[in-house]
Amino acid sequence: MALLGGHVSATHIASLSCTNSSMYFKLNALPMLKMWLPVVPVSMAILGKNKVLPLLKTEKTSWRHRLLKCIARLIPRYERCTCNECEVISGIFGNAFWHQNVSPTMHSWLNMQSSTRLPMSTFPHLRKICKAGFIVDSNGNNSYLIHPERMEVSTLYISGGRNILVTPETSFLANKYMKLHQPGLRHERVVVEGFGHSDLLIGEESHKKVFPHILSHIRLAEQGENVVMSSGKKCNEEALAWADDPYSEYRGFGSLFSPSIIILLMLLWLPVLISVFI
Ligand SMILES: [Zn+2]
Structure with missing residues (x-):
């Protein structure tokens, strides 16, 4: 850019x-579905004025931040983790790496030292990029x-x-x-x-x-x-040349969604939408 x-x-x-x-x-199917659902606008509404989400479990946070972190932990993702901070960031951003490829030391450093705060004010822009x-x-x-x-x-x-x-x-x-x-x-x-x-x-x-x-x-x-x-x-x-990518395993937007994931996501966000906007 x-x-x-x-x-x-x-x-x-x-x-x-x-x-x-x-x-x-x-994007992969699951992150793309999250971008098409109003996950980002609802998250921004929950955050209120302070758009920087503290990730460390030990840190004192507002009820808005606690609510968003609670919802983030429930959002489906490819891999689950025993680390609370990793679970929150994976829920909001999506899994960014395969755990088996990352050493425990690197995982701990990422979650406990490197990425302890998540600035979310850029997410609406990122959503436009992902949808485009x-x-x-x-x-x-x-x-x-x-x-x-x-x-x-x-x-x-x-x-x-x-x-x-x-x-x-x-x-x-x-x-x-x-x-x-x-x-x-x-x-x-x-x-x-x-x-x-x-x-x-x-x-x-x-x-x-x-x-x-x-x-x-x-x-x-x-x-x-x-x-x-x-x-x-x-x-x-x-x-x-109009040749397909030889490495592509991407099978289109709809084919990779299991109906259960779609229904789960819809049900998950329905009460949040109602509570925020009504
Ligand atoms: Zn993890």
């Missing part, structure tokens, strides 16, 4: 490595992707192959966009099997399975290998 919005010039960047979402946001499927401004306007000329930079897009929050389609589309609009530069895409979202960077095996791709990309940029010498024709052809 910084680059496409014109806030940062590509001339200051040697190469760009992005994990999962960057310019496109293609690509970055939009806070009014929902497509004011970023219309400026591909600002992305004159070599890119590497990395997705996790085991979907948990966004699908690999996210990096598939971003890679296509870059090959189409900046065909003279090197653009790579990698899907790392077994990883989900943030575990790509914080996983116990990340240094073996993810970081080598990033280091290789940086090394090529340092060596001046970020320009495609054979002209951009091949890149353009690849970008325009």
Whole structure:
């Protein structure tokens, strides 16, 4: 968004490595359902003026924060956890990583030291982006992707192959966009099997399975290998090809919902909606 919005010039960047979402946001079925339901507006109404949610169980909080945390723990998600703080953030944001990929030390540091407060004022904007499927401004306007000329930079897009929050389609589309609009530069895409979202960077095996791709990309940029010498024709052809993403397991919006999850979510939010708005 910084680059496409014109806030940062590509001339200051040697190469760009992005994990999962960057310019496109293609959510899994469950997070997408949460975005289409009024979970975010209701959460904001419950929060009131103070939009920063304290996550630590030991911290004294207002009744509004306690109510939201209580509801968050009930929201369905892919993985449950014994950690109270993790349960709250997963309910609001969705599971951001597969637990088996993250060490207990990292898990404890994340929940007890790193992310002890959740600023939620950006969530309405994030909801617009997720519903659009690509970055939009806070009014929902497509004011970023219309400026591909600002992305004159070599890119590497990395997705996790085991979907948990966004699908690999996210990096598939971003890679296509870059090959189409900046065909003279090197653009790579990698899907790392077994990883989900943030575990790509914080996983116990990340240094073996993810970081080598990033280091290789940086090394090529340092060596001046970020320009495609054979002209951009091949890149353009690849970008325009209508082939499906070979890594895609995304089966569409409706097919991944079990009716029980939909009914549970609807029932869960009905009394909250009534109590907040009536
Ligand atoms: Zn956890």
